[in-house]
Amino acid sequence: MLAGLVAWAVQFTVIYGATSTLCGRGWVGATMLGVGNVQAIILAATLAALAVTALALAWSLRLYGQAGDRAAPADRFMSQTGALINGFSLLVILWHGIPAFILPACA
């Protein structure tokens, strides 16, 4: 139910931790693909978090679909709220990945 928000929390910790560490120590450079290492980490963390959240969303929707109207109201509530939370988390995670495309790494 909370997977999307947990994924966001992990993404947030990774991207902020990596930016602070790499910029703080001046360990900024380019990766093999020509993308800066800070940007690459942000991108990877964002994609990973999005993937986990999308799976969680699909899972909540599947549970909801399977349960249908026959399920206990509490189960229906949990799967519906889970779907809402995970759907919202997708947007939040995406929103946090955008700066990597706009700003220089450590300015």
Place this chain on the structure above:
Amino acid sequence: MNVPERPRSFEPREPDPPNPLPRPEGEFEALKKAWEPPRGISFITAVNNTYVGLWYVGTAFLFFILAGILALIMRAQLAAPESDLVGHDLYNQLFTMHGTVMMFLFAVPAVEAASVYLLPNMQAARDLPFPRLSAYAFWAYFVGGLVFFCTIFFGLAPNGGWFMYPPLTSTRYSPADNADWWLLGIGFIEISAIAGAIEIIVGVMKTRAVGMSLDKLPVYSWAMLVFAVMIVIGFPAIILGTLLLELERAFDWPFFIAERGGDPLLWQHLFWFFGHPEVYIIFLPATGMVSMIVPTMAQTPLVGYRLVVLALIATGFLSFGLWVHHMFATGLPKMSLSFFSAASTAVAVPSGIQVFAWIATIASGRMKLTTPSLFVIGFLFIFTLGGLTGVMVAMAPFDWQAHDSYFVVAHLHYVLIGGMVFPLFAAFYYWVPVASRRPLSERLGRWVFGLMFLGMNITFLPMHITGLIGMPRRVYTYPVGMGWDALNLVSTIGAFMLAAGVALFLVDLARNFRFAGEDNAGNVWNASTLEWLPNGNYNTRSIPSVISRDPLWDQPNLPKDVEDGRYYLPGTATGGREALVTSPFDARPQYILQVPGPGWQPVLAAVFTAAFFLLLTVKFVLISTICGVLAIGCVIWWLWETDPGPVRPPADIGGGVVIPVYVAGPMNHSWWAMIVLMVVSGMVFTCLIFSYLFLWLVNPGAWPPQGVELPDRFWPFAAAALYSISAALIACASRTLRGDDRRSPGSVPVLIAVALLFVAAASALDLWAQWQSGLSPSAHAYGAAVYAIASLQIFFVLTTLIMGLYTIARWLAGKLDSVRHTTFDNTMLFWCYTVGQGLVGLMVVYGFPRLTGGL
């Protein structure tokens, strides 16, 4: 009085109550007797949530008034330029105390206090699961808070601003005790808040009306659950921060002193990791209140229940990604700032969802303009404005312009007064009929609202402009001709209007509030939730079974049936106080919890705890230590009466439902509380490890600094082995204690005693390894961080020692066996945590510098 009409009719689907009538003679009398509060001087030892809750709310409100008076003095000083009503030093103390008291002694305690009163009633629980813990939290706060406040009369009040930034608050610039009052006084009041949070989490999860599954939980309970979890995650950061700053001030451990490898920014991170969620910590309970008031006033169910729950949970998470937006002006990389900017704008979405849900509810029903409705509308207006300026300051470039100006003062007061004070006043007017024989006056209430609403806006709206044209916050005066004079005068007039509104509220209280034991004013608003059932000291006569989120609307016979004792547990099964513990997901009855009654132990423990911390502030070390020992003694005395065991066979609570009067293991309520306590401890430790890593980051090439040798590899491995053996011994003791037959194996105390030796030896070895390597805690931040990790571990090991010895004592007294083993379980859980923390600490302290190779 505007009493709304009855709501739209519902199909009667009410189940048959489980208990027949008439009820046996003496059943109700026994229930009443069990829940009666003590008389005379012992009345202060009452632990019923209704008494403690009211005292708690009253005390929080007292601090609101006191801190408000400080604000009026400041506004009087600023009414005219170059005024000399108060000097700069007193002014510094005034704004520091105003912020500190409002945030720590009013806002958080007020919402926690309201929930101590409301939650059990709303969930039809007889009381909170740990009533003595609530009493302890209240008395510690009451005594500690009042003493702390009195420092202002002696010029001893803290004066470094409510967020206490070093180096201003370090020994060099604040050598006097003022800062220590803040660090020790507020630090320990946080402990009281955490005690309350543990109580609330277990209360929401485990003590509900039968059938009140998560989808039927009142929104207020959801809000309080998220609130309490946020306290558990957020408050440890400030507890650790105050600990580190106090260690620096008392023993010269340089966590925040840049010349010796420290960094003042570390404080800002720790403070705001707590400080920003704090805003939501006080806002969410207020939204929970609003979500209860709006449906009643509109006489229709809340629109978008699931979305509101989503909003509460999402806010709880996202609010932990905002803290650096208080540090936009500290020169961090723009990329880092942008993450916090993103989170700061994202968090507006769930708040917006809630606002729209309320508006939709108002639109779908017929809102009566009662006083609570007026305060809700005022809240919507003011909070939305504050939210909009919040989105403005969430933009880093704008924030650089507005930072530390009166614009920020305006923004934060719009958010806090709008987001918390107005809902709280709505709640006062709405819920007083539950606690009082008479409701408050609607006529006076309108005046209170009018004065407060106008006063608030007249005070703070001009401050946006005062700030934008350059007036910095926290200046004690300003010269003529800056263009600030008229705006400041208007703000001062507004502040006194606001104060007049609050004064009128006090008049209303004095005229109409009459404490009600069993004869409250009743369901005057035709509300739908369980706190409006007929109640007394025992809360409801019987514990209802609910079929919807609005039981009083959907089950019209409920009040009468509950009052007649036709629902569950209409009497007392054990002859004492009891609560019904229900399963966390679908609220099925699990067992009868024997609730402790009144006693001096929590009161005395609280007084001695407060004395310990406060006397430490003024360096009365010996008396303070004695008080600390007495506090621990009182806690042990208090605990000795708990864990009663199965005093009788399982009891029938109605409808053929037979449940035990005692269970141990993961179903037990104290197991849950212990898990929450472990999360709190884990967060303190996580923040400490964060501090260690942060200090590493700002010390390139000096981790460890030159001249410091890392201890030999032998030591951490030896200590880890000792920790592991102690855990294995406890696991062994736990296995011996399991089984169906009731026995009390003699190996248990021996295993605990040997395990104690091992765990103590492990931490001693760790400390010795650092000490013999010649590492000094005061020479460099590296040493300070290493010794901080070791010291925290020693604190946990000492606590484990006390718990271990206590468990052995329970065995010796014949109070611990294979059925009655909750005490052992709690010790075991704490033990596992201590060992886990010890192992991680060893890995970080000995492994990390080797891993990074001194980089």
